[in-house]
Amino acid sequence: MKALVYGGPGIKEWKEVPNPKIMQPGDAIVKVDTTTICGTDLHILKGDVPAVTVGRILGHEAVGTITELGSSVQSLKVGDRVIVSCIKSCGHCANCKAGLYSHCLGEEGASGMGWILGHLIDGTQAEFVRVPYAENSLHKMPAGVTDEEGVLLSDIFPTGFEIGVQSGYVKPGDTVAVVGAGPVGLAAIATAGLYGAARIIAIDLDENRLIKSKEFGATDYVLASAADWKSQVMAMTDGAGVDVAIEAVGTPATFTMSTEIVRPGGHVANVGVHGKPVELHVENLWIHNVTISMGLVNTNTTPMLLKLIAQKKLPAAKMVTHHFTFDKFLDAYDTFSRAAETKALKVVIQG
Ligand SMILES: NC(=O)c1ccc[n+]([C@@H]2O[C@H](COP(=O)([O-])OP(=O)(O)OC[C@H]3O[C@@H](n4cnc5c(N)ncnc54)[C@H](O)[C@@H]3O)[C@@H](O)[C@H]2O)c1
Ligand SMILES: [Zn+2]
Ligand SMILES: [Zn+2]
Numbered sequence: 001m002k003a004l005v006y007g008g009p010g011i012k013e014w015k016e017v018p019n020p021k022i023m024q025p026g027d028a029i030v031k032v033d034t035t036t037i038c039g040t041d042l043h044i045l046k047g048d049v050p051a052v053t054v055g056r057i058l059g060h061e062a063v064g065t066i067t068e069l070g071s072s073v074q075s076l077k078v079g080d081r082v083i084v085s086c087i088k089s090c091g092h093c094a095n096c097k098a099g100l101y102s103h104c105l106g107e108e109g110a111s112g113m114g115w116i117l118g119h120l121i122d123g124t125q126a127e128f129v130r131v132p133y134a135e136n137s138l139h140k141m142p143a144g145v146t147d148e149e150g151v152l153l154s155d156i157f158p159t160g161f162e163i164g165v166q167s168g169y170v171k172p173g174d175t176v177a178v179v180g181a182g183p184v185g186l187a188a189i190a191t192a193g194l195y196g197a198a199r200i201i202a203i204d205l206d207e208n209r210l211i212k213s214k215e216f217g218a219t220d221y222v223l224a225s226a227a228d229w230k231s232q233v234m235a236m237t238d239g240a241g242v243d244v245a246i247e248a249v250g251t252p253a254t255f256t257m258s259t260e261i262v263r264p265g266g267h268v269a270n271v272g273v274h275g276k277p278v279e280l281h282v283e284n285l286w287i288h289n290v291t292i293s294m295g296l297v298n299t300n301t302t303p304m305l306l307k308l309i310a311q312k313k314l315p316a317a318k319m320v321t322h323h324f325t326f327d328k329f330l331d332a333y334d335t336f337s338r339a340a341e342t343k344a345l346k347v348v349i350q351g
Pocket of ligand 2: 038039040060155321
């Protein structure tokens, strides 16, 4: 089969590799019908994630068709159309039982690390992928859900919802600011409405993404490069600050921005993956009674989000801006890595 193989920082190749085989009784082999590229894959290619070794097949998002199953898998069958979750979950360790799939203690990849696909084991940017703990890590696709919608449930929608909206304790009537209107920020914007947010302010440097954020449920937007960006946000909250600030970029500057616009008693929910230390101004924040959360997505809400997408209650399909075939995988990377120019949000690659 062919796959997108990491060759060290800056190096990737779409090339012939051996087909994956069943290794454990709980495994499934999935023929990948649709996959996509995540900002995290770009981080890996920059060399920011040293745990990814040369020769690794990248990718942790896919929709596909089961072609083979290990002997212990009972709830799935060959031919099922499934969403591959970006997080492995054995389903029976202490952390899985608590819904903390991101820290599944199953041995596959590394015990205690849920994100293993395209990281510690071969991933989904391939014609076929081996998925461990298939019964819990795959989700059957209901009829009527398209591949483009399903693939956004591997990572993007659960991440924005769980680590942004749920961890930020969004509640009815809240004003929510989302710093970063990339796919993850837009997913947070789209799902903040599920908990009754009244006003949702998108903040980004890219005006195209801000305009797009309105299609996902933003009521207002603020250009982060504006000298008065902060007073614009404060003016929308009568000077009090937002109830919940969701950080969906992953830089020290945007984390600090999020802490500066939250009202006393509010929440800062950090979703961004940070590669550098961030200064936390406890000397200013302590007196504001704010809470700060952060984390790796669990994907335990995927079945619930899938029901909403099946009823067309979340604008998932709008996230897909570009389509490629597998033989154009490198073009897909090129388009995605120049998102500001190409206006790419999610690029899908299909077999
Ligand atoms: N916690 C998790 O489990 C998890 C899972 C998936 C992704 N992530 C992380 O979430 C973050 C967002 O992912 P994405 O795919 O949407 O990324 P992205 O790079 O597509 O989007 C980031 C957005 O931030 C904007 N931005 C950059 N600097 C800014 C600034 N100073 N002010 C305002 N906006 C600014 C960019 O214009 C862009 O639109 C990344 O850090 C990603 O690694 C976290
Ligand atoms: Zn991802
Ligand atoms: Zn587990």
